[in-house]
Amino acid sequence: MLSNTQNQQPVFPNQQQQTLQQQNPAQFLQFHVKPTLQIKKNAITDEYKVTSQVLGFGINGKVLEIFQKRDGEKYALKMLQDCPKARREVELHWRASPCAHIVRIVDVYENLYQGRKCLLIVMECMDGGELFSRIQDRGDQAFTEREASDIMKSIGDAIQFLHAINIAHRDVKPENLLYTSKRPNALLKLTDFGFAKETTTHNSLATPCYTPYYVAPEVLGPEKYDKSCDMWSLGVIMYILLCGYPPFYSNHGLAISPGMKKRIRMGQYEFPNPEWSEVSEQAKQLIRTLLKTEPTQRMTITEFMNHPWINQSMEVPQTPLHTSRVLKEERDTWEEVKEEMTSALATMRVDYEQIKIKTIQDSSNPLLKRRKKTNSSGTDTQTPAT
Incomplete structure (x- = not known):
């Protein structure tokens, strides 16, 4: 289930786990326990610099370019208006993130954006x-x-x-x-x-x-x-x-x-x-x-x-x-x-x-x-x- 916290970081599979995933997905799923998705409530701008550069458009709106303040790493930001359907989408995507061939979710924030409660999904940037x-x-x-x-x-x-x-x-x-x-x-x-x-x-x-x-x-x-x-x-x-x-x-x-x-x-x-x-x-x-x-x-x-x-x-x-x-x-x-x-x-x-x-x-x-x-x-x- 979704929950709110600021501290726990996502854990993703190492090389051994990814190899196991490719050879035997069922065995991989038993071996790898997916951590609970932790939704952060602090402002995303505490940790990321949000730009107006549009990287693309998804089903529910535009995807923006953002940079992690700690190391300057580039990521993609997707914004969804907070609702049960949006939380379900994020949760299912999060569960799938350990797969090497699915775009990885890095962080999720619950913030106000333009006066509305939104889920801000930070994903790896797909530059290709x-x-x-x-x-x-x-x-x-x-x-x-x-x-x-x-x-x-x-x-x-x-x-x-x-x-x-x-x-x-x-x-x-x-x-x-x-x-x-x-x-x-x-x-x-x-x-x-x-x-x-x-x-x-x-x-x-x-x-x-x-x-x-x-x-x-x-x-x-x-x-x-x-x-x-x-x-x-x-x-x-x-x-x-x-x-x-x-x-x-x-x-x-x-x-x-x-x-x-x-x-x-x-x-x-x-x-x-x-x-x-x-x-x-x-x-x-x-x-x-x-x-x-x-x-x-x-x-x-x-x-x-x-x-x-x-x-x-x-x-x-x-x-x-x-x-x-x-x-x-x-x-x-x-x-x-x-x-x-x-x-x-x-x-x-x-x-x-x-x-x-x-x-x-x-x-x-x-x-x-x-x-x-x-x-x-x-x-x-x-x-x-x-």
Whole structure:
């Protein structure tokens, strides 16, 4: 439970514990006892210099750059209006903080901010930017299938830790996957627990809250959903990593179209050429297993982490992919997709029956249709750079 104090400092796993976590999450959880979250009541400005520099935007507002006065270390500050929902978000994120691939909470303060009682969450600063921005900005260096495998393993590590402690993240998407730095060896971490929920075997999650492009089929109707939603999201992210565009699209201006809803529920997607021509069948089969429309048929995170494409990455072919080039060519479209996803968050938090969406005539994937037309004209059939 949450409590208030000023003295106890958070304890995070050492190298031995992190190694154990990666090898056996269940054993790690028994070995590592997570300390109770201690919320400080003194002013955050006693220990940190708060700046007006905006680092990014989360579900509930902007994230600011701050510096620890003691050593000048840079951190990120997220502010939430104090309420039971906010405290739950902070508590679940805190429980997940020992994972090497989840953004770490350093301190939490209960302070007045602009006359309102707020929770101020101090987190490690993720200077490396978003996952796909990093791939987009690679220049001429080819992005390979083996690199995609390594990235998916990092994301899988985060989901495996969460599911082992009965937390479903429920909003696993590219914008919530950030690098610690610009360095080549930077860690990829999952953040933003605004939609996270604790789940047990007997209590499935029921509130639709997903971003449409990464939404599992059962979220689109009245059915309940659970940890398998995160597995669906892994499938969508893996798909994008291997080609540069998502498997499902809505028409511009609509948060989620009827046609897109139907395709997601029926699991209708394809592996079109040229982007998929050289991708291994093993990778495609893994995506098919992750994107199963029936949640009970979808693989679990344990099965995912034990899949050869994930746990034997040195055996995954170093095939150069089209991903970086496609992301660059479709940069404007990608930004539009992100904007639509952001605007759709509020919509997807209410029951699907309450969402009013106008009918559309053409519900096909406009990006893919344009790319097919370009490919058929012979102007976009080059192989990726090696």
